[in-house]
Each structure stands twice: as structure tokens, then as C-alpha cells.
Amino acid sequence: MPDVAPLLSVKGIKKRFGAVHALRGVNFDVAPGEVVALLGDNGAGKSTLVKILAGNQSYDEGELIFDGKTVNFSNPTDAKAVGIETVYQDLSLCPNVDVVANFFMGREICKNVLGINILDKKEMTRRTKEALSDIASAIPDITQTVEHMSGGQRQAIELSRFIYFGGKLVILDEPFAALGVEQTRRGLELIERARAKGISIIIITHNMMHAFQVADRVVVLRQGVVAGNYDTRDTTPEEVIGMITGEFAKQAGMEALA
8 A cells, every 4th residue: 555644543552351361462454445354263353353443342541543644442332433344244224114214324414394394205215316326226226124135234234324424444344254156246346436436445354355455454363362463475375374274373483473
């Protein structure tokens, strides 16, 4: 990536749960418009770190710097307010309402009629169509309730909503785990579109092929620390697997991470 100031800097983040050291001093940056794959085995600390970045979990030591300012989130609303959105595997859409209602949930547009504020459904529909124009083939009917849509279509709504409302960093937690081949392809295309708009992305995935397909860089967590931080052009899936399992650390003489 170009030599620019990071959008996000994670500096020495530590988190303990009783005697368990979930994070032991995590350090890495995310540049504007960069896609970073956060990789690691179960128990490596990925989930704890994601919860901290999303505002769902506090940390014990360290510093988070976002867009040039030190931040300390008390809840997910704080993280969203600065431009960080987290899209979980189970998503956050309301299944019994249509695409338009989901797209503007919490951001509804109202108009004043005879002194009474009512929803401006026409304007909300127009803007939703505009925002989803790039993926119209994926969602042919925005009046359909979300409960009748596939996982890929739901993720398209989530990502498009984030892009439309000006988010700066999106965290995708196992976004393709429950998707088919075609739905995954569309999801990967959405990530490319988000990057083209200058949005930074952290993707958590166990699929090495997906990581190398879309990520500019891989950050590997092992035992609560960063065991590897490499441009995808400078490493291989085999080396990354070695970092995840600890084999790479053994070969490099870093027995503490092996």
C-alpha cells in the first residue's frame, strides 16, 4: 500500500479474562482503502479483537487510533459513529420487513404533512434502488421481505448500506461461511467495489483462497499476538498456514509462538 497515514492503528492491545490472556499485545495498522485478512486458529484472539474494534468489548491495555484520533468505545454505537461497522456471519437485518426498511433502519427519512412526520417511503425506495444499482441482479425486488432472501442477497444489502452511508472501515466476520459458490463470488465482488471507493476492510476467514483473492495483506494471530504481518504478494498460503499452526515460528527460531 502507498505510504499514507493509517486509518486504524492497533497498538499493544491486551485483554485478559481471569487467568486467560486472550490478547498479549497486538499491533497492526490498516491503511485507507486496504483489505486486511485477519487469520488465526480458534482461540488465537480474533473474536476478542473484533469485539474490541466493534465496541462490544473493552480492553485492558494499549491504544486504538482511528482516523488520527485515539478512540475508546463504550458500545457499538460509538464505533459506528466514527465509521466502523461490523458485519457478522448471522447479519443484523430484520427478516420480516422489506429491503427498503432494512436499508434505512435507524436512518428513516420523514416528511412533514400537516404538521405530522410520516415516513417518506418513496424517497427511501428511490435511494435504496440507487444504492443497490451495482448489484441489481442480485436483488431484483426490493419490496420483498428479507426472510425470503438468500444469505448472499442479505450480505449485499448489508455491504451496500455500509458503503452508501459513508462508512470508513467494515469488519467482515466469516462472511462466506454459509454461502454457496455464486453467492460467495458476488460477495467477493462487493469487497472489491468497497475497496475501489476507498473503504478499508478487515475480513476474518478460515478460507485461505478467499483471503489471498481479495486481501492486500494478511495479519496472523497466534496465542494472542501477531505471528505474521505480510503483504499477500510477499508470502504464500503455505507460509501463512505455517504461521497459524506455529510451524513457521519453529523454523524461524521463535519458539515462544510455536
